[in-house]
Amino acid sequence: MFNSVLSITNVSKSFLRGNKKISALKDVSFSITPGQVTGLIGPDGAGKTTLLRLISGLLNADTGQVSVLGFDTRSDSLRIQASIGYMPQRFGLYEDLTVQENLNLYADLQNITQQDRAKRFIELMHMTGLKPFVNRLAGKLSGGMKQKLGLACTLIKSPKLLLLDEATVGVDPVSRRELWEIVYSQVSQSAMTVLLATAYLDEAERCDDVLLLHEGKLIKQAPPEQFTDEVAGRVFHISSTTQSHRSLQAELSQANGVLDALIDTESVRVVMQKNQQANIAHILPNHKNITVTPIKPHFEDAFIAMLKTKSVLRQQSLKHKTDSANEDGDVIKVEHLVRQFGDFIAVNDIGFSVKQGEIFGLLGANGAGKSTTFRMLCGLLPSSSGYLSIAGKDLRDSTADARSRIGYMAQKFSLYSQLSVQQNLTFFSSAYGLRNHQQKERIEWALTTFELENYRDSNAGLLPLGFKQRLSFAAALMHDPDILFLDEPTSGVDPLARREFWERTNMLAESGVTILVTTHFMEEANYCDRLVIMESGKILSSGTPKELRLQAKTVDNPDPTMEDAFIYLIEQRQHHDS
Amino acid sequence: MRNILALAIKEFLALFRDKRSLLVIIGPPIMQLVIFGFAATYDLNHVPIAIYNQDEGEYSRDFISQIAGSENFTIIKSIDHDSEIPPLINNRKALLVVTIGPNFSADLHRHHHASIQAILDGRNSNTAMIAMNYLRTILFEFNQTWAQKHGLGSALTVQLKMRSWYNENLRSQWFIIPGIVGLLTLVVTLIVTSLSVAREREEGTFDQLLVTPMRPIEILLGKAIPGVVIGLFEASFIIVVAVTLFDIPLRGNIGALYLGLVLFILSATGLGLMISSIAVTQQQAVMGAFLFLVPAVILSGFSTPIANMPEALQWLTLLDPLRYFLTIVRGVFLEGDSYALLLNQYWPMAIISFISLAFAGWLFRHRMY
Amino acid sequence: MTHKQYPSLMRLSGLIRKEMWQIFRDPSSIGIAFLMPLLLLLLFGYGVSLDAKDIKLGIVIENPDLTTQSLAGSFERSDYFKPFPFSSIQEAQQALRERRITSILWLRNNFSEQLLSGQQAPISVIINAVDSNQANITKGYIQGVWLAWLTEYSAVQGKSLPLPVTLEQRVWFNPALSSRMFLVPGIIAIIMTLIGSLLTAMVVAREWERGTMEALMATPLHIGEMLLGKLVPYFILGMGGMLFSVAVAVWQFNVPLLGSLWILIISSALFMLVALLIGLLISILSKNQFVAGQIAILVTFLPAFILSGFLFDINSMPIAIQFITHIVPARYFVAILQTLFLAGDVWPVILSNLAALLIMFLFLFAIVWRKSYKRLD
Incomplete structure (x- = not known):
C-alpha cells in the first residue's frame, strides 16, 4: 500500500446539523493511480467537498482510514499538507493583497527557498498569464484570473498530489481552457497525481479515471469510456423541419421510453431508457417530418443515464403573457449604452433588442462587461450615457409598477441565508405584493414545483447549491413576471439541476415570458434564441446560435461547438488588436 | 404598507x-x-483610612470616634510611626492617612486652636477630592460641637444652609x-x-x-x-x-x-x-x-x-x-x-x-x- | 521522506507580512488601530474632565449693601464660579429648573441686619444635584469660598474666626488633583484593549468567513505558527499604540512618568498578550464577524471602561461587583498604569497585579491552545 498516492478504506463521515445527523460519506473505499488525473463527479451534496477535505487532513473521518502518500491523515496531517496542494472551492485569496503578495505568502507557507522561488514564479506567471498584473490587488482581478492565481498559489511547491474542488466554477471558457492546460502540463512534466471534483462533465471526460459519488456512496469507479459504453446505442439526434426545437424538446422529454431530451445545436439530443432504444422509430407517432440519427454518446449522457430516472417536471398550464412589447415588438431595447468607472470603460457603446418570448443570451469572459450591462438593465446602476428601456421604461427611475413585472435571479443565488426556505419565499412574494390566499397558493406552488418541500424549514444558507439555485429561481418567479433577468443561473450547478432549470426556462419562454440570461456554459447558449458575445465592454458578435457557430467553421472543424465559436471570436479579436 | x-x-x-x-x-x-x-458610582463607601494618633488627650479620641462612626470611612489601621505611612499609601492599602500631633489636645485646650494633617493618595483625583470632602464634613461638625461646648459658638455668625434639589441625598x-x-x-x-x-x-x-x-x-x-x-x-x-x-x-x-x-x-x-x-x-x-x-x-x-x-x-x-x-x-x-x-x-x-x-x-x- | 516538520521562521514571517499589508490596506482596521486611539487620547487629554470649573451660580441678593457685595465679590473672583445675578429667588429657581444655572446663592433681605445684630445670618444655597458628583464638588467649592470670606470678614471686624481645628491637607502623587492625570494613563489600557481584542477578533473571524482559513489550513502550517502569525502583528501594533500614547501623555499632557519605562513595557506586553488571546478566543468561538464584533464590544470594551477602575472606584462597588472586576484584565493594568505614572515603581502594587495578569495569560493560553486545531469541524 505504501506506494499508493491515495487510498481510502471504508471511510464514513457525518455531521451534526442542529439535532440532525447528516451522513456525508457512507463506507467509501477506493485508491487512485499515481501520475493520473482522476475526476470526482456527482450531483450537488454528493459528498465531493467532504471527501477532498478528508484527504487534505482538514477533517477527520468517523470511521475508516485515509492514507495519503503513505501517511495517515489522522496522525500525520502536517506531513501530508507539506506534499499536497489543495485548492478549495472558494480559494482563499487575500483580496486586499496583490498577486505577488499572495504568491509570496504561499511560498513562505510552503517554505520555499528564495532561489527556487524566483524560478518557479517566472514559470507560474508565464503559465497563468498573470505577469502584467503582479502588482494588482487580488480582489480586483476577474473571476478567471482569481482562479488562475489560486491555482498558481497551490502549485508553488509542485505538489505530489493536487486536489481541486470545482476549480472552474464561474470561469469563462477561455480561462477554463487555460486552467486545464496548466494542470495537464504539470501532470506531464512532474508526474503529479490529480484528483479533481467538477460539475463540468466535459472536464470529467478528459480524465483518466472517474469516481462517481451519489448521496455519499461511491457508485462507480471507471475510465470515462466505460461510462459512455453503458449508453452506447441509446443516444440520438432528432430534428424536425416544421417544429421549433424547443417545443420538440418539451414533447420528447414527455415521450415514452425517453430518459432525457435536451437541445443540442439545432436538434434535440435524446437518451432512451435502457432497452427502449428500439422504440425510437415510433417515438412521436403523429409527427411525419422528423429525422432520427443515432450518435456517439457523450460522457454527460452516461452521467444522466446513471442518475436520472424519468423527467420529473410536472406539466404546467401557463397562461400566455399579455403583450409587453413596444411598437417594434421589442421588450428590451438598448442603444449606445455606455458605463464608465473613472477612466475605465466597462460597457462601451452597446446595443441590442429582445422580443417578447425570446430567450436572449449575454455571453462573455469574466470582466467582459456582462454584469455591468445586466445591472444597468435592472436599474441597479445608472448608465453613463445611452438609451435603455425595459417594457418601454428605464427601471432606474421608473415606478414600482414597472419593477413588479420583472423577475431577477442574482449571481451566486443570493438568498437570506439565515432565513428558512419558506420564510424566503414568503418575504419575496410579499415584496412583490402577493397577499393572503394568492400568496399561500403561490408558495405551495413553488415548494411543490421545485421540490423544496423537504427543505421547507431548513435555512437557505445550508442548502446544497442545486437547491439554492431552485429556491432562487422560485423566488424570482413568485409574482409570475413578464420579464426575467437571470445572472449566471447555472454557475456551479450539477448537470441534472442545469437540465431541469433549462426545461423550466423553455416552458416559460414558450408561454411568452421574455428572458435575458448570462452564462458561462457555452453549450447552454444553444437554448437561446439569440445572443451576443461581449468582450472588453463591446459586443463582438450577435445572432442566433447557429449563425455564431458557423463563423468558426473550418475544414478541420466542420461542425464547431458554441465553445469553439466563442474561443474563435475572442482569439480573432485579440489577433485583430495586436 | x-x-x-x-x-x-x-x-x-x-x-x-x-x-x-x-x-x-x-x-x-x-x-x-x-x-x-x-x-x-462616584460615591465612596468605606474609604480605607489609617490613623496616626500621637496625642493622648480626650479630644483626639473624640475626633477619631467620629471618623470611626462614619459610613464613609473604614479605619484599617492605627499606626505608631511615620515610616509606616508611605507603604500604606503607595500600595493602595489606605487612601487617606490622618495624623494627629502629640500636642493636639493640649493646644486645643490652651489656645482653642490645633491642627491635624491628612495625606491623600491623589492617583485618582476624583476619589481623593471626594474623600477629602467627607473628612472636611466630619471635621466641620467636630468644630461646631466643640465651639458650642466651649462657649465660642456665637462667633460663627454666617451659616451655610445647603439644599440639594432633585437628588436630595446626592x-x-x-x-x-x-x-x-x-x-x-x-x-x-x-x-x-x-x-x-x-x-x-x-x-x-x-x-x-x-x-x-x-x-x-x-x-x-x-x-x-x-x-x-x-x-x-x-x-x-x-x-x-x-x-x-x-x-x-x-x-x-x-x-x-x-x-x-x-x-x-x-x-x-x-x-x-x-x-x-x-x-x-x-x-x-x-x-x-x-x-x-x-x-x-x-x-x-x-x-x-x-x-x-x-x-x-x-x-x-x-x-x-x-x-x-x-x-x-x-x-x-x-x-x-x-x-x-x-x-x-x-x-x-x-x-x-x-x-x-x-x-x-x-x-x-x-x-x- | 519522513523528515520531521520543524517550525519555520519563513512561514511565520510570511504570515506576519501578510497581516501587516492587510492592516494598512483596510480603512476600518486603520480606524481602530490608529484613528480611535488618537481620538480617545485627545478627548481624554483635552476634553473630558471631572474637575468642575465655571460653575453657573445664580446669585440672589434681596437687599444689596457693602457686606453682601463683598460676599458676592468673593464668588465672582473665584475661578470655579461663573455668577449670574437674579433679582428674585423665583426667577433664579426658574432658571435652575430650566438648567440655565446649576446652583443658587441666596441672601435674604435681612441678611446684613441679622449679621450686624449678632444673630445667626443664614446663606441659603440650592444645588441641582442630578449629577451628584458635580454637586458634591460644587458644595466643597462653595464651602471654601464661604470660609475664606468669613475669615476675611472676621479679621476686618477685629476678631479671629473660631475654627478650633484646622486641616492641613497634603495630596501625594497628584497635588493639583487634576483628573487628566489619572484619565490619560488609564486610557492606554482602553486603547490596547481595542487593538488587542476588538481588532483581532474581527480579523480572525473574517478569515473564517471568507474561506481563506481553509486554504491556510491546507498548507503545512503548524498550529503554533498560525497563532503566532496572528499574535505578533497585533502585538506590535498594540505596543506601538502604547508607546505612542505614553509619549503623548508625557510630552503633550505633562503627565509625569515616575516609574521605570521598562516595567511599563513589560507589564504592557503582558496585558497586550491577554487582550490578544481574548480576541483570538472570541473569533475562534464565533467564526463570524457579526457575532465576533458584537461580543468583542460587549465583553471587552465596555467592561474595560466601567469595571476597570479607570473611571469609577472599585472599592466603592458592591462586593459582588468587586468580585466580577477581578475577571476584567484591564483592572490590573489600570492599577499598574496609574501607579507607574503617578507614584513610581511601587513593587507590591506592580507585582501583585502582574501576577494576576500572568495567571490570566496562562489560563487563556491554555484554552486557546486547546480550542485551536487544524480541522474544520
Whole structure:
C-alpha cells in the first residue's frame, strides 16, 4: 500500500446539523493511480467537498482510514499538507493583497527557498498569464484570473498530489481552457497525481479515471469510456423541419421510453431508457417530418443515464403573457449604452433588442462587461450615457409598477441565508405584493414545483447549491413576471439541476415570458434564441446560435461547438488588436 | 404598507433565527445594566483610612470616634510611626492617612486652636477630592460641637444652609442609571441597524431587494422598524429595572420621556443605517458604528459633564443625540420635567433623525461599490 | 521522506507580512488601530474632565449693601464660579429648573441686619444635584469660598474666626488633583484593549468567513505558527499604540512618568498578550464577524471602561461587583498604569497585579491552545 498516492478504506463521515445527523460519506473505499488525473463527479451534496477535505487532513473521518502518500491523515496531517496542494472551492485569496503578495505568502507557507522561488514564479506567471498584473490587488482581478492565481498559489511547491474542488466554477471558457492546460502540463512534466471534483462533465471526460459519488456512496469507479459504453446505442439526434426545437424538446422529454431530451445545436439530443432504444422509430407517432440519427454518446449522457430516472417536471398550464412589447415588438431595447468607472470603460457603446418570448443570451469572459450591462438593465446602476428601456421604461427611475413585472435571479443565488426556505419565499412574494390566499397558493406552488418541500424549514444558507439555485429561481418567479433577468443561473450547478432549470426556462419562454440570461456554459447558449458575445465592454458578435457557430467553421472543424465559436471570436479579436 | 411589514418581519427573522445573535442582543445589555448599575458610582463607601494618633488627650479620641462612626470611612489601621505611612499609601492599602500631633489636645485646650494633617493618595483625583470632602464634613461638625461646648459658638455668625434639589441625598446611582438607559439603548439600536444593510450588500441580497417594486422609502422604513422596536423594548425594560430594582424615582411625565425616547431611537437608527449604507463590508460597518459610539458616549455627558469641556468640544456635543436624550431622561426621572421644559432637547434629535434617515435612504440606490 | 516538520521562521514571517499589508490596506482596521486611539487620547487629554470649573451660580441678593457685595465679590473672583445675578429667588429657581444655572446663592433681605445684630445670618444655597458628583464638588467649592470670606470678614471686624481645628491637607502623587492625570494613563489600557481584542477578533473571524482559513489550513502550517502569525502583528501594533500614547501623555499632557519605562513595557506586553488571546478566543468561538464584533464590544470594551477602575472606584462597588472586576484584565493594568505614572515603581502594587495578569495569560493560553486545531469541524 505504501506506494499508493491515495487510498481510502471504508471511510464514513457525518455531521451534526442542529439535532440532525447528516451522513456525508457512507463506507467509501477506493485508491487512485499515481501520475493520473482522476475526476470526482456527482450531483450537488454528493459528498465531493467532504471527501477532498478528508484527504487534505482538514477533517477527520468517523470511521475508516485515509492514507495519503503513505501517511495517515489522522496522525500525520502536517506531513501530508507539506506534499499536497489543495485548492478549495472558494480559494482563499487575500483580496486586499496583490498577486505577488499572495504568491509570496504561499511560498513562505510552503517554505520555499528564495532561489527556487524566483524560478518557479517566472514559470507560474508565464503559465497563468498573470505577469502584467503582479502588482494588482487580488480582489480586483476577474473571476478567471482569481482562479488562475489560486491555482498558481497551490502549485508553488509542485505538489505530489493536487486536489481541486470545482476549480472552474464561474470561469469563462477561455480561462477554463487555460486552467486545464496548466494542470495537464504539470501532470506531464512532474508526474503529479490529480484528483479533481467538477460539475463540468466535459472536464470529467478528459480524465483518466472517474469516481462517481451519489448521496455519499461511491457508485462507480471507471475510465470515462466505460461510462459512455453503458449508453452506447441509446443516444440520438432528432430534428424536425416544421417544429421549433424547443417545443420538440418539451414533447420528447414527455415521450415514452425517453430518459432525457435536451437541445443540442439545432436538434434535440435524446437518451432512451435502457432497452427502449428500439422504440425510437415510433417515438412521436403523429409527427411525419422528423429525422432520427443515432450518435456517439457523450460522457454527460452516461452521467444522466446513471442518475436520472424519468423527467420529473410536472406539466404546467401557463397562461400566455399579455403583450409587453413596444411598437417594434421589442421588450428590451438598448442603444449606445455606455458605463464608465473613472477612466475605465466597462460597457462601451452597446446595443441590442429582445422580443417578447425570446430567450436572449449575454455571453462573455469574466470582466467582459456582462454584469455591468445586466445591472444597468435592472436599474441597479445608472448608465453613463445611452438609451435603455425595459417594457418601454428605464427601471432606474421608473415606478414600482414597472419593477413588479420583472423577475431577477442574482449571481451566486443570493438568498437570506439565515432565513428558512419558506420564510424566503414568503418575504419575496410579499415584496412583490402577493397577499393572503394568492400568496399561500403561490408558495405551495413553488415548494411543490421545485421540490423544496423537504427543505421547507431548513435555512437557505445550508442548502446544497442545486437547491439554492431552485429556491432562487422560485423566488424570482413568485409574482409570475413578464420579464426575467437571470445572472449566471447555472454557475456551479450539477448537470441534472442545469437540465431541469433549462426545461423550466423553455416552458416559460414558450408561454411568452421574455428572458435575458448570462452564462458561462457555452453549450447552454444553444437554448437561446439569440445572443451576443461581449468582450472588453463591446459586443463582438450577435445572432442566433447557429449563425455564431458557423463563423468558426473550418475544414478541420466542420461542425464547431458554441465553445469553439466563442474561443474563435475572442482569439480573432485579440489577433485583430495586436 | 404591507411591503414594509414584510421587510420588517424578514429583518427580525434574520436577527433572531441565529440564536447567538438573539443572545447578543438581549443578554449582555441586561447583564450590563445590572453590573454597571451597581458598579458605576462616584460615591465612596468605606474609604480605607489609617490613623496616626500621637496625642493622648480626650479630644483626639473624640475626633477619631467620629471618623470611626462614619459610613464613609473604614479605619484599617492605627499606626505608631511615620515610616509606616508611605507603604500604606503607595500600595493602595489606605487612601487617606490622618495624623494627629502629640500636642493636639493640649493646644486645643490652651489656645482653642490645633491642627491635624491628612495625606491623600491623589492617583485618582476624583476619589481623593471626594474623600477629602467627607473628612472636611466630619471635621466641620467636630468644630461646631466643640465651639458650642466651649462657649465660642456665637462667633460663627454666617451659616451655610445647603439644599440639594432633585437628588436630595446626592446618590450617584440616581445620576448614572438613567444615563445607562440612554447608553444601552444606543448600543443596542446601533448593533441592530449598523449591520443590516452592509450584511445584505456583502451577501448580494441587497440587489435583489432593490429590484423588487419596493421604493427606497419603504425599504428604509422596513429596515428602521426592527431598530426602533428592539430599542423601545430594551429601553422600556431598563426603565422598569431602574425603577423597581434600583429605586430611581420617576417623577416626571412618562409621555415626555417616551417622546424623547422615540426621537432618540429614530436618530440612532438613522445613524446606524447611514453607517451601514456607507460601509462596503460588515467589518467596516462594525468599525464605523464603533467609531461613532465611543465619542458619542464620551461627549454625551454620561460620565463627565459637558460643562467641564473646552468650548470647541461643547459645540461638537451638539451633534450627539445621546446628549439630548440624557438631559431628557434625567430631567424626567429626577427633575420631574414635562414636555415644555424639554422642547429644546426634542427638536435637535428630530433634525438628526430626519437628516440621517434621508441620507441613508438616498445611499441605498446611490452607493454602488 | 519522513523528515520531521520543524517550525519555520519563513512561514511565520510570511504570515506576519501578510497581516501587516492587510492592516494598512483596510480603512476600518486603520480606524481602530490608529484613528480611535488618537481620538480617545485627545478627548481624554483635552476634553473630558471631572474637575468642575465655571460653575453657573445664580446669585440672589434681596437687599444689596457693602457686606453682601463683598460676599458676592468673593464668588465672582473665584475661578470655579461663573455668577449670574437674579433679582428674585423665583426667577433664579426658574432658571435652575430650566438648567440655565446649576446652583443658587441666596441672601435674604435681612441678611446684613441679622449679621450686624449678632444673630445667626443664614446663606441659603440650592444645588441641582442630578449629577451628584458635580454637586458634591460644587458644595466643597462653595464651602471654601464661604470660609475664606468669613475669615476675611472676621479679621476686618477685629476678631479671629473660631475654627478650633484646622486641616492641613497634603495630596501625594497628584497635588493639583487634576483628573487628566489619572484619565490619560488609564486610557492606554482602553486603547490596547481595542487593538488587542476588538481588532483581532474581527480579523480572525473574517478569515473564517471568507474561506481563506481553509486554504491556510491546507498548507503545512503548524498550529503554533498560525497563532503566532496572528499574535505578533497585533502585538506590535498594540505596543506601538502604547508607546505612542505614553509619549503623548508625557510630552503633550505633562503627565509625569515616575516609574521605570521598562516595567511599563513589560507589564504592557503582558496585558497586550491577554487582550490578544481574548480576541483570538472570541473569533475562534464565533467564526463570524457579526457575532465576533458584537461580543468583542460587549465583553471587552465596555467592561474595560466601567469595571476597570479607570473611571469609577472599585472599592466603592458592591462586593459582588468587586468580585466580577477581578475577571476584567484591564483592572490590573489600570492599577499598574496609574501607579507607574503617578507614584513610581511601587513593587507590591506592580507585582501583585502582574501576577494576576500572568495567571490570566496562562489560563487563556491554555484554552486557546486547546480550542485551536487544524480541522474544520
